[in-house]
Every structure is written in C-alpha cells, then in structure tokens.
Amino acid sequence: MQTLEFFVSAPGKVILHGEHSVVHGQVALAVSLNLRTFLQLQSTSSGEVHINLPNIDTFLSWEITALQSLLAGCKAEQGGLKELDADLLKRLREFTRISEDSTDTRSMAVLAFLYMYLSVFAESLASITVSVWSELPTGAGLGSSAAYNVCLSAALLSARGNISNPLTPQQESARWSKEEMELINRWAFMGEKIIHGNPSGVDNAVGTWGGFLRYHAGNISPLSWVPVLRILLTNTKVPRSTKVLVSGVKDKINKFPSVLKPVLESVSAVSCVCEQTLTEMAERGPSAEHYNILEELIDINQHHLNVMGVGHSSLDTLCRVTLARGLHSKLTGAGGGGCGITLLRPETDTSVIQSTVEELKACGFDCWETSIGAPGVQQHSSAALSQHILKILSSY
C-alpha cells in the first residue's frame, strides 16, 4: 500500500438520448452532472476490510483470512478484463448468500465492492476501510451505480499501485493519465456488470471521463463543441432497477424483433440529429429553430421509450405538467420511474420555471435546475472537500 488515506470522486450523468438503444449497439449522447459520489480509502492494520455506505445504510466488515479462502483457484490475470470471473462471482454469492436474481440495493453494492477488492488485491489482501457517500439519488437514473463503481475502481487500483497516485502535495485535485483512466473505466465496467447485468458502458464512461460524450458500441468520443444547455431535472422518486428494466427491453426485442429493431434504430437517429443540431448551435449560435428541433427530438424519443416499455405514469405526469407550459421532457437513464429531464429555452421566463417546479413538487417529485459537463473521476486532497462531505466520510 502506497498511501494511508486518500479521497476520490466521480460524477453522475444524464443521458440526453439513446438509453436502452445503446445497450443494443446504437448511438447515445450523455453528459456528466455536477452531483458527485465521494470515496475515502484508508489503509489499516486491523486484519479486516470495512465498507461504509451511508446512503444505503450499509456498514459491513470481513476478516481478511475469511476472504482469502474465496481466492483459491482464482485466475491472477483477469483475461484482459473483458469478462467477469464467473467462478469468483459464484463463490462470492455463496459467501454473502446473495442469490443470482437479487436486485437488492445493498446486496448489489456489496457484491460489486467485494468482487473488485478481491480481484485487484488478489495477490495480497490488504486491510482497508472504504467509505462512499453520494450527492446522487441512489437508483434514480442519474448513474449512481456508475459513479460508485468508478470511485471504487480508481481508489482500489491506486491503493494497490496498479495506477499512480496523481495528487502532488501542492494540488487540491488531480486526474490520472489517459491509459490509467482507461483501466479505471474497464474495472468500473466490471462493477456495472455485477449491478446491471448487461450494461452498455456509457454510464461508467461518463463517470470516468466527464464532459459531454457520444457513445457507440464501446467507442467514446468527447463532444467539445456544445452550446450551454439549461436542464431541469425531476426525480419522480419512483424506485426502479436498471437491471430489471434492461432485461425487460431485451425480452421485448426477442419477442417482437421486427417491431422493436426499427425503434432502436430510430432512437439512434435521434441521437445523431441531436448531435448535428448541437454542433450547429455551437458553431453558428443557437436559434429558436434549433430549440424547436431539440424539443421535437425529446418528444419523439419519449414516445419510443414508452414503446420499449420503460415509461411510467409518474413520467407521463412530468411530461404533461411541463408541456402545459410549453416545456418538453423525457425520462433519463433506465426509466420505469426515476428521473426525467426538461429542456429550458434561453427565453424561458424565471416565473414559468418557478411555477413548473412548484407544480412538480406538489406531485411529490424533487425538481431542480442542474449544471452539466462536470469533470470526470478525480483524486482530491482533504482540503479540496467540503467540511460536510469530510464529516460524513470520516465518521465511521
């Protein structure tokens, strides 16, 4: 172990277009959010591994000697990190008594942590305490699982010495090299596989790289020319699981391939037209017509997502309430409840936004204007973190 204590953070994301279709090889556009997940890792001499997850009320520890037995016969090299080690996962499920079909919040978080910890530290299990706390709502479509996995990946790889510890004593925050970030992203994807079942990789890519990204079949292209967009985020607070929703869409595609495939392709075309429109807006300056196009694309995509079966009456309410004021909304992330986004036009009056937010809050939703394009995964000094965050992370 190189360090005694360090901090990392990673952002959540909103998907503008392409959720679900992206799992089936289509184009998605996604951008990081200014809401982050923070992780503190401390090396200890207790002979134990502790994980503290206050957002989901989970505080657990294991003796290293008990965990060591799970590694018997484990492959040292993770096959280029393409596939999960099914044997290790099976042993872990038996050890933690987590069944294969479980989507339980705590179980998924613990399984992802133990899998990554055991794989990264396979050669010599270290005594550590890991505490993770997030500003993101858990399981609401804003990439909380990806931010969690990116933080775990960065922290465990750094602690193990597989990647550097980029922070110098003069710095408050620092990032890793491109190659190191690629490794962080690949390990975070493994965590996403455990939590999601069949992730596309778009969420962990945004959590790692930050900014505005086009994602297509594993290829990540940053969009450097994008206009400033104002987005209202609404959390319907209806709980849902990405794993269940992704698998439901797959079942529908298998049942009606000729019906669903054109829908997925149309969503991909929506992402491409949106990208072209954003590029034009950045190059020539945004016009009212550009905003009309963006709004129509939002409506088209929301209809497609309903066809895929990932809508929810709470999201219908969001669309209806906002449209009554001329604003256009769609779900973001996996849907089935969770969060939606509403595009605000530059000329949208503050009073209109205020009354929309009030009506959405009266429906029982959380609603706030967000800022997008935050940096990806970072290492921080304790001085860079607010007292509030430090207090939460250090209180276990």
Ligand SMILES: Nc1ncnc2c1ncn2[C@@H]1O[C@H](COP(=O)(O)OP(=O)(O)OP(=O)(O)O)[C@@H](O)[C@H]1O
């Ligand atoms: N702060 C956190 N602490 C512990 N576990 C977390 C935290 N945030 C997310 N998780 C894990 O991620 C799971 C939620 O992942 P899920 O993919 O269903 O939702 P999401 O990532 O918020 O939404 P989406 O994938 O649609 O963007 C939780 O059940 C939990 O296991």
Ligand SMILES: C[C@@](O)(CCO)CC(=O)[O-]
């Ligand atoms: C629903 C989905 O497309 C986005 C979840 O944020 C799943 C994925 O891409 O892994």
Ligand SMILES: [Mg+2]
């Ligand atoms: Mg997720």
